[in-house]
Amino acid sequence: MNAPAMKASLPANTQPVYRFHGGVHPPEMKHLSNAAPIVPAPLPARLVVPLQQSIGNRAKCRVAVGDLVKKGQLLAAADGTVSVAVHAPTSGTVVAIDEQVVAHPSGLAELCVTIETDGFDVWGDRTPLDWRAALANGDGKTIRDYLRDMGVVGLGGAVFPSHLKLGGRDGLETLVINGAECEPFITCDDRLMRERAGEIVAGIAIVAQLLVARQVLVGIEDNKPEAVAAMREALAASDIGNAHVVVVPTLYPSGGAKQLIKLLTNKEVPSGVRSTDLGVQCFNVATVYTIFRALEHAEPVISRIVTLTGNVARAGNVEALIGTPIADLLDFAGNQSDSEGYIYGGPMMGFELPDTQVGLTKAGNCVIARSAAHFPTKAPEMPCIRCGECATACPQELQPMDLYWFSRSKNFGKAQEWNLFDCIECGACAYVCPSSIQLVDYYRFAKSEIWAAESAKKAADLARQRHEFKQFREEREQEEKAARLAARAAPKPEAAAAAVDPDKAAKIKAAMERAAAAKAGAAPANETAAPAVSVDDDKAAKIRAAMEAAAAKKAARAAAEAGGETPATKPAAALDEEKAAKIRAAMEAAKARKAATDGGVTAPAADATEPVAKAAIDPEKAAKIRAAMEAAKAKKEGRALAPSVSDNTPVGEVAGSLANEEVQVDTPSKPALDPEKAAKIRAAMEAAKAKKEGRAPAPAVPTDTPAGAASAALASEVGQVDTQAKPAIDPDKAAKIRAAMEAAKARKAAKEGGEA
Amino acid sequence: MSFLLAVALMAVLAVILGAVLGWAAIKYKVDEDPLVDKIDAILPQTQCGQCGFPGCKPYATAIADGEADINQCPPGGDDGVRKLADLLGVDFKPLNAENGEEKPKSVAVIDENTCIGCTLCIQACPVDAIVGAAKHMHTIIEKECTGCELCLAPCPVDCISMQPVGETVQSWKWRYPVIKLKVTA
Numbered sequence: 057m058n059a060p061a062m063k064a065s066l067p068a069n070t071q072p073v074y075r076f077h078g079g080v081h082p083p084e085m086k087h088l089s090n091a092a093p094i095v096p097a098p099l100p101a102r103l104v105v106p107l108q109q110s111i112g113n114r115a116k117c118r119v120a121v122g123d124l125v126k127k128g129q130l131l132a133a134a135d136g137t138v139s140v141a142v143h144a145p146t147s148g149t150v151v152a153i154d155e156q157v158v159a160h161p162s163g164l165a166e167l168c169v170t171i172e173t174d175g176f177d178v179w180g181d182r183t184p185l186d187w188r189a190a191l192a193n194g195d196g197k198t199i200r201d202y203l204r205d206m207g208v209v210g211l212g213g214a215v216f217p218s219h220l221k222l223g224g225r226d227g228l229e230t231l232v233i234n235g236a237e238c239e240p241f242i243t244c245d246d247r248l249m250r251e252r253a254g255e256i257v258a259g260i261a262i263v264a265q266l267l268v269a270r271q272v273l274v275g276i277e278d279n280k281p282e283a284v285a286a287m288r289e290a291l292a293a294s295d296i297g298n299a300h301v302v303v304v305p306t307l308y309p310s311g312g313a314k315q316l317i318k319l320l321t322n323k324e325v326p327s328g329v330r331s332t333d334l335g336v337q338c339f340n341v342a343t344v345y346t347i348f349r350a351l352e353h354a355e356p357v358i359s360r361i362v363t364l365t366g367n368v369a370r371a372g373n374v375e376a377l378i379g380t381p382i383a384d385l386l387d388f389a390g391n392q393s394d395s396e397g398y399i400y401g402g403p404m405m406g407f408e409l410p411d412t413q414v415g416l417t418k419a420g421n422c423v424i425a426r427s428a429a430h431f432p433t434k435a436p437e438m439p440c441i442r443c444g445e446c447a448t449a450c451p452q453e454l455q456p457m458d459l460y461w462f463s464r465s466k467n468f469g470k471a472q473e474w475n476l477f478d479c480i481e482c483g484a485c486a487y488v489c490p491s492s493i494q495l496v497d498y499y500r501f502a503k504s505e506i507w508a509a510e511s512a513k514k515a516a517d518l519a520r521q522r523h524e525f526k527q528f529r530e531e532r533e534q535e536e537k538a539a540r541l542a543a544r545a546a547p548k549p550e551a552a553a554a555a556v557d558p559d560k561a562a563k564i565k566a567a568m569e570r571a572a573a574a575k576a577g578a579a580p581a582n583e584t585a586a587p588a589v590s591v592d593d594d595k596a597a598k599i600r601a602a603m604e605a606a607a608a609k610k611a612a613r614a615a616a617e618a619g620g621e622t623p624a625t626k627p628a629a630a631l632d633e634e635k636a637a638k639i640r641a642a643m644e645a646a647k648a649r650k651a652a653t654d655g656g657v658t659a660p661a662a663d664a665t666e667p668v669a670k671a672a673i674d675p676e677k678a679a680k681i682r683a684a685m686e687a688a689k690a691k692k693e694g695r696a697l698a699p700s701v702s703d704n705t706p707v708g709e710v711a712g713s714l715a716n717e718e719v720q721v722d723t724p725s726k727p728a729l730d731p732e733k734a735a736k737i738r739a740a741m742e743a744a745k746a747k748k749e750g751r752a753p754a755p756a757v758p759t760d761t762p763a764g765a766a767s768a769a770l771a772s773e774v775g776q777v778d779t780q781a782k783p784a785i786d787p788d789k790a791a792k793i794r795a796a797m798e799a800a801k802a803r804k805a806a807k808e809g810g811e812a
Numbered sequence: 813m814s815f816l817l818a819v820a821l822m823a824v825l826a827v828i829l830g831a832v833l834g835w836a837a838i839k840y841k842v843d844e845d846p847l848v849d850k851i852d853a854i855l856p857q858t859q860c861g862q863c864g865f866p867g868c869k870p871y872a873t874a875i876a877d878g879e880a881d882i883n884q885c886p887p888g889g890d891d892g893v894r895k896l897a898d899l900l901g902v903d904f905k906p907l908n909a910e911n912g913e914e915k916p917k918s919v920a921v922i923d924e925n926t927c928i929g930c931t932l933c934i935q936a937c938p939v940d941a942i943v944g945a946a947k948h949m950h951t952i953i954e955k956e957c958t959g960c961e962l963c964l965a966p967c968p969v970d971c972i973s974m975q976p977v978g979e980t981v982q983s984w985k986w987r988y989p990v991i992k993l994k995v996t997a
């Protein structure tokens with residue numbers, strides 16, 4: 057498979073070559089595909105372009121179904137730092153943006169843009185970047201952002217966003233360019249170096265300048281003499297100083313970044329350390345090629361070179377558009393009917409394609425049609441005999457048999473201790489294992505279990521933190537409220553008064569309803585901030601219907617559960633004193649109404665919320681409640697005093713219908729100027745007068761309002777109005793205060809009566 | 813004399829050391845019961861209350877105090893019970909069906925056209941994963957939703973539904989390698 061004669065003809069390295077631990081010599085099988093030049097793949101009828109084409113975040117879609125796109129047009133923009141853009145590989149129409157099976161071992165679907173090609177392959181507008189000027193200005197960021205928007209990722213297989221590797225450091229010791237291409241069957245980098253060495257070297261020059269690299273080493277395995285020659289020639293013709301092509305012995309996996317760095321610089325990258333920290337950065341030849349194409353020709357990454365090999369008639373390399381269905385590529389290569397499956401990537405590190413309709417991705421360097429001739433059925437797995445072959449072969453100097461044992465027994469902690477995550481899944485261990493154990497499968501299993509457990513733990517930690525914060529927040533709010541109430545204790549008596557406000561009435565009413573609902577079993581009775589705007593009747597009607605449905609369902613649920621609130625809702629319900637007080641007021645009102653009408657529909661609500669209300673009722677609240685009781689008593693005695701709800705306001709109307717009001721009522725109380733308010737004030741004053749004179753009246757109460765509304769209104773006033781009752785200057789306030797004083801007087805009288 | 817001196821010395825030493833120990837006990841007091849934290853770390857933090865306690869921490873406390881059994885947390889599933897059994901050195905027992913059953917992880921989704929912005933769900937959410945202002949449409953931050961279902965009941969228009977989180981390419985896990993057995997006749 058190697059051509060020893062050619063190897064001998066290579067000029068000697070000017071740079072030393074070191075060794076890495078282990079490694080194996082699988083049959084290379086490169087001769088199948090490395091003879092023919094790269095040809096463009098035919099334009100497929102449709103392209104399926106996945107939006108996740110790099111490590112990190114999926115790109116954000118920027119097109120819609122039906123859009124006409126030009127070649128190179130942005131399909132999806134980078135989302136965040138660790139993400140790159142995705143572009144239209146050719147011109148055509150976007151026919152679908154949906155989940156489709158992608159080239160991934162899971163066989164799961166991912167968001168893809170499907171483009172029906174129009175065959176014209178016309179370029180859209182390209183926006184070139186004056187990268188030379190940017191480089192001269194030391195403006196690396198512009199170039200990096202540009203590369204991100206051009207969708208440049210590592211094409212060696214890891215698809216790591218390249219712009220992240222070009223970050224400005226103050227000088228790099230060695231820039232390693234990876235042309236080793238150690239995996240059997242794959243020849244795309246070989247062909248690229250042979251045919252486009254000039255552009256690769258131009259790319260190397262850019263990267264070297266960006267990173268301020270003192271030395272550039274291009275590592276190529278000695279089974280690619282033509283590529284070595286071409287690259288040497290191109291490098292010699294360029295003006296990059298201190299750049300060398302280093303021929304490394306063919307030994308899998310010399311193309312692993314850590315292995316190549318060791319080979320070329322003798323630096324070992326320890327576990328958990330990035331190579332940049334050692335002054336080394338590694339780029340694949342195809343990546344630097346696309347960097348050059350992007351900067352010089354404003355060409356985003358819309359195609360790549362793929363090796364089509366294995367059981368096909370015309371094995372070779374094609375330049376295929378990203379998104380080309382693999383089936384189309386296989387047809388082009390003359391797929392044989394006895395292929396048993398298709399490997400995406402190399403035979404050592406690749407995976408079986410779940411479906412040949414998947415679109416080509418930027419990671420897809422090779423597609424192998426699998427047949428018994430090249431891939432004989434593996435011998436059955438036997439027990440590990442602890443021969444140590446795997447440890448000898450492991451390029452990462454791990455103990456594969458121990459990792460296997462821990463992974464197999466799901467002892468993940470131990471596996472991690474033994475550096476499972478340093479394993480590059482090269483498969484060298486499985487290749488040499490005399491017991492034919494599919495070691496890498498176990499490592500992959502263990503790694504993904506550990507990742508899943510870690511992300512579950514992260515989610516749990518986040519939830520715990522947020523839950524604790526919520527508890528803290530509620531406590532703090534409660535304290536603040538208590539402090540506010542205490543601060544207002546002085547102007548208080550004036551506030552506990554009879555000026556009446558339909559808004560509030562409605563709110564209280566809503567609170568009562570909710571209390572009732574809570575009793576029925578489902579809704580926690582802790583809501584006050586009264587709800588929504590509903591401008592049009594239509595929506596209001598809809599909402600009412602929805603609420604009724606919900607209420608019915610809840611009732612059913614409550615009946616089934618027969619148990620009231622879940623424990624978790626209880627603390628929430630118990631938290632807010634002010635709310636508790638309001639509810640209490642509502643309860644009082646309900647009781648009063650019950651007494652008055654003997655109906656008693658809402659009275660049970662009192663029981664439901666009693667425990668809640670018990671939570672700390674300060675004297676101020678007590679005063680409010682007393683006031684409410686007074687009002688109720690007064691009503692009972694036939695002195696209905698509540699002209700509050702003026703029938704010409706929509707709000708008043710709503711107060712009658714229960715669920716509805718929650719939706720419609722909450723118009724924020726405005727300062728005293730509007731007529732509605734004025735009417736209220738008048739009414740309040742009248743009420744006060746009426747009360748004083750013991751005369752029964754209340755012309756403003758609409759006839760269809762239940763008797764309880766008045767008392768509810770009063771209760772609401774008592775419960776909630778205090779925010780508004782400031783020492784009064786304007787007539788509105790004055791009226792209120794007067795009313796309050798009246799109420800206080802009445803109360804005093806009543807108390808005296810009671811005591812007597 | 814020297815005997816008395818020795819006794820006195822020892823006594824003084826005892827007092828000093830005692831004081832140091834006493835001070836250390838106050839200064840380096842461990843506020844939280846470490847066992848509670850260990851249990852809490854195993855619980856899934858869904859904060860759903862299905863265990864009969866208002867949140868995971870109270871349940872963890874109850875377990876630590878021996879007031880609750882280890883098989884009351886449905887979101888944790890049998891796996892969670894097993895971990896608790898390991899930690900506490902007790903026997904595994906299957907999940908108590910009275911507390912509910914293990915369901916695939918879901919997140920709540922608000923039908924934003926129906927939402928009336930009543931804020932009830934915000935108050936019910938144990939992890940503040942719902943955003944919205946009064947009278948405006950609310951929405952759930954999917955990433956932060958624990959799937960506790962506590963927001964479903966309070967919604968007056970029933971516009972919140974639970975949607976299972978399916979497996980994605982990102983969350984997919986490699987399966988445990990299975991060895992095919994050859995059938996020999």
Ligand code: SF4
Nearest residue numbers: 440442443444446489
């Ligand atoms: S090579 Fe295979 S049999 Fe030998 S020690 Fe490694 S896992 Fe065990």
Ligand code: SF4
Nearest residue numbers: 450479480482483485
């Ligand atoms: S797959 Fe992992 S354990 Fe096996 S040889 Fe490669 S690096 Fe070592």
Ligand code: SF4
Nearest residue numbers: 858860861863868885
């Ligand atoms: S049942 Fe819910 S609240 Fe209880 S421990 Fe489990 S996740 Fe936490």
Ligand code: SF4
Nearest residue numbers: 927928930931933967
């Ligand atoms: S409880 Fe329902 S209606 Fe109210 S804000 Fe939440 S989702 Fe919207």
